[in-house]
Amino acid sequence: MHNNVVSGVFNSFVNNDISCMRFNFRGVGNSTGKHTSGKGELSDVKACIDHLTQTLLFDRIFICGYSYGAAIGCSTINYSKKIIGYCAISFPWDFMGIQYKEFSQSKSPKLFIQGDMDSLAPYNNFMKHYNYYSEPKKFKIIEGADHFYQGFEEAISREVINFYESILT
Amino acid sequence: MHSVEKLFILNNEIKLEAEVFQIKKETPSCVALMCHPHPEFFRV
Numbered sequence: 462m463h464n465n466v467v468s469g470v471f472n473s474f475v476n477n478d479i480s481c482m483r484f485n486f487r488g489v490g491n492s493t494g495k496h497t498s499g500k501g502e503l504s505d506v507k508a509c510i511d512h513l514t515q516t517l518l519f520d521r522i523f524i525c526g527y528s529y530g531a532a533i534g535c536s537t538i539n540y541s542k543k544i545i546g547y548c549a550i551s552f553p554w555d556f557m558g559i560q561y562k563e564f565s566q567s568k569s570p571k572l573f574i575q576g577d578m579d580s581l582a583p584y585n586n587f588m589k590h591y592n593y594y595s596e597p598k599k600f601k602i603i604e605g606a607d608h609f610y611q612g613f614e615e616a617i618s619r620e621v622i623n624f625y626e627s628i629l630t
Numbered sequence: 631m632h633s634v635e636k637l638f639i640l641n642n643e644i645k646l647e648a649e650v651f652q653i654k655k656e657t658p659s660c661v662a663l664m665c666h667p668h669p670e671f672f673r674v
Contacts, residue, residue, distance in 0.1 A: 462647065462649065462666070464666055464667060466667075467664050467665075467666050467667070470664060471649075471651075471664050474651065474662050474664075475634065475651045478632075478653050479653065479660075479662060480650075480651060480652050480653045480659065480660065480661040480662070481650070481651050481661060481662040481663070481664060482648055482649065482650040482651070482661060482662075482663050482664065483648065483649050483663075483664035483665075483666065484639065484646050484647060484648035484649075484664075484665075484666070485646065485647045485648075485666055486646070486665075486666065486668055487641070487644050487646065489647075489666070489668060489669060490647050491638075491647040492644070492645060492646045492647045493643075493644055493645045494643075494644040494645075496668065496670055501644070502668075504641055504642075505641050505644070505646055506663075506665060508639055508640070508641035508644075508646065509639055509646065509648065509663055510663065512639045513661050513663065517650070517652065517661070518659070519659045519660065519661040520659050520660065521659070521660040521661070522660070522661055522662075522663055523660065523661070523662045523663070524662075524663050524665065525662055525663070525664050525665070526664070526665035527665070527666070527667050528667035528668075528671065529666075529667045529668040529671045530664075530665030530666045530667050530668070531665065533665060534663070534665030545660070553671070556671070625662060629660060
């Protein structure tokens with residue numbers, strides 16, 4: 462539950478009085494179970510979505526994921542009509558495989574954030590992957606940022622909050 | 631006053647550690663779901 466990127470965005474949601482939830486995938490932190498290479502983790506996100514809509518009774522959900530969390534989280538975009546869009550921070554397309562690119566295709570609003578020094582989710586391949594997606598979509602390149610975004614947490618949070626607010630209006 | 635609540639979400643036999651911050655004044659209500667990276671990947 463302690464990652465600089467996720468914590469930065471989560472705390473910005475809290476500070477802006479925007480409801481939010483974060484969680485650890487199975488086998489991480491105090492979550493039980495073991496890593497399953499994607500299938501189980503997709504069901505983890507869906508369980509969270511079900512909890513938000515069926516137990517906490519939220520009407521709309523915005524998904525924001527970072528790195529592996531972007532690939533898995535954004536791949537649930539078509540799971541529920543209550544999901545209004547997503548933000549993917551450093552989506553690791555080249556590492557995760559083509560299926561996550563297909564799962565995350567959507568006609569809902571999408572924001573992709575990418576560091577131009579990122580070699581793990583390579584910046585050089587970013588536009589090729591971005592061009593695959595349908596409109597509406599936007600991207601933001603964070604100049605000087607690698608995959609870990611140390612020192613860029615505030616800039617990322619600002620982009621995410623602005624995008625979130627733009628799709629609510 | 632709202633606060634961050636710690637909870638576990640059940641996914642069949644799996645318990646997922648989570649934190650939720652819930653504003654109840656919004657109508658209709660919207661929530662942001664944050665997905666963490668996995669420490670087995672990229673050491674994040």
